Amino acid sequence: MGLVLMDKTFNHILEGLKENGIYLTHQRMKIFEYLYKNRNHPTVEMIYKDLIKEMPTLSKTTVYNTMKILMEAGIVKEIPVNSNESRYDILTEEHGHFKCIKCGYIYDFNLNMESLSVEGLDNFIIYDKDVFFKGICSSCF
Amino acid sequence: MGLVLMDKTFNHILEGLKENGIYLTHQRMKIFEYLYKNRNHPTVEMIYKDLIKEMPTLSKTTVYNTMKILMEAGIVKEIPVNSNESRYDILTEEHGHFKCIKCGYIYDFNLNMESLSVEGLDNFIIYDKDVFFKGICSSCF
DNA sequence: TTACAATATTATAATAATTTCAAATATTCA
DNA sequence: TGAATATTTGAAATTATTATAATATTGTAA
Known part of the structure; x- marks a missing residue:
């Protein structure tokens, strides 16, 4: 698999x-x-x-x-x-998703997941990471 | 509101x-x-x-x-x-969510959203940011 | 406090997304 | 080709959510 x-x-x-x-x-x-x-x-x-x-x-x-x-x-x-x-x-390169609450369109954006500092997940096995933002896109603004 | x-x-x-x-x-x-x-x-x-x-x-x-x-x-x-x-x-302090695919429990974890480097969202208004991980928790491992 | 108008709750019915099921069809491979 | 196996299909069942209409509750003003 x-x-x-x-x-x-x-x-x-x-x-x-x-x-x-x-x-x-x-x-x-x-x-x-x-x-x-x-x-x-x-x-x-x-x-x-x-x-x-x-x-x-x-x-x-x-x-x-x-x-x-x-x-x-x-x-x-x-x-x-x-x-x-x-x-x-x-599935492609790592990226985040942004959903515009006006037009509903879901955009991809670049991000560096490694840069995100997290704590409290010692001994947790992470299979998948997602970043999701919501707001108003540049076209709808 | x-x-x-x-x-x-x-x-x-x-x-x-x-x-x-x-x-x-x-x-x-x-x-x-x-x-x-x-x-x-x-x-x-x-x-x-x-x-x-x-x-x-x-x-x-x-x-x-x-x-x-x-x-x-x-x-x-x-x-x-x-x-x-x-x-x-x-709604409390900023935190991420981790879902264990074995037990189904959703854990909170600490993170610093500011640390995440993103690009391609110029002129986008961001109202809300979410970070979601999936994997196996320390209890199920 | 009482009465009234505004708003909330409830049960039921309607809608929408997804899953399950069984029969029909298609594919593989000997 | 033909048997075995897997897939596709459409219908029915299930699950989450929303809409409707009757009833109940709330806050306000006399």
Whole structure:
């Protein structure tokens, strides 16, 4: 588990999935392609609405299943942006998320996680770190 | 709006709510008391399950409504810990959250948000910053 | 204190996101 | 090809949250 995305191309990632015993079905490849091309932290609904145009029989359940599989493969993660629908992000370099409370858009921003000083987590194993800001973006300001 | 919790006692906060024109009903006081005493990042369900013991007619809608009002008053906030139910936290000093993937418990930890170096948010107005870690806690390890 | 107007609570119904399930379909590999 | 296995699909079930309307409570002013 846990393929590394960094510096791999689209096809390399797909190959990696295959090597991990994950069947590369048409639906899965299209869903992954959507995530790879649109770095927009989509909801299941957004992915579904877009892909149904070219795959009229696509089921929302398949999108849910695929997101789960891609998460287990370590290629995608759910990002914590407290809303009532899950939002997903393809795993790339470390970055933070900023949600604009006016337009709702979720921006990526650069950060250096190492710089953050924390205390009280001795003997805790940290698998994942997230930074989430909320406010008003420069376009809405 | 936006009462400050820091260094205020339980009763001071309640008085502050009253001054802001918020009725101090029995339900609201009990819900606030729960949040004040149990710093456990509860879900609506957790609050409801606990309080129904002493208030048999309590409605879940009231818990939802009260959380909303306390958030608008700036006393409580929703914390981003991506799951499908909202979790709330009483506003205190700045801290991060760590969720153990084994026991599910959400720990607070100290951090210095100022130390985090970020870039790409020029002309963005930041209202709120959250840091969320996931992993295995020292008890489960 | 009483009456009134404003606001809150409650139970129920409605909505929305997600999960589960079983049948139909597709894929793999011998 | 054909059997075994895995995936996709659509429908139904579940869970979290919001809306509605009746009832109850609160604060204010006579």
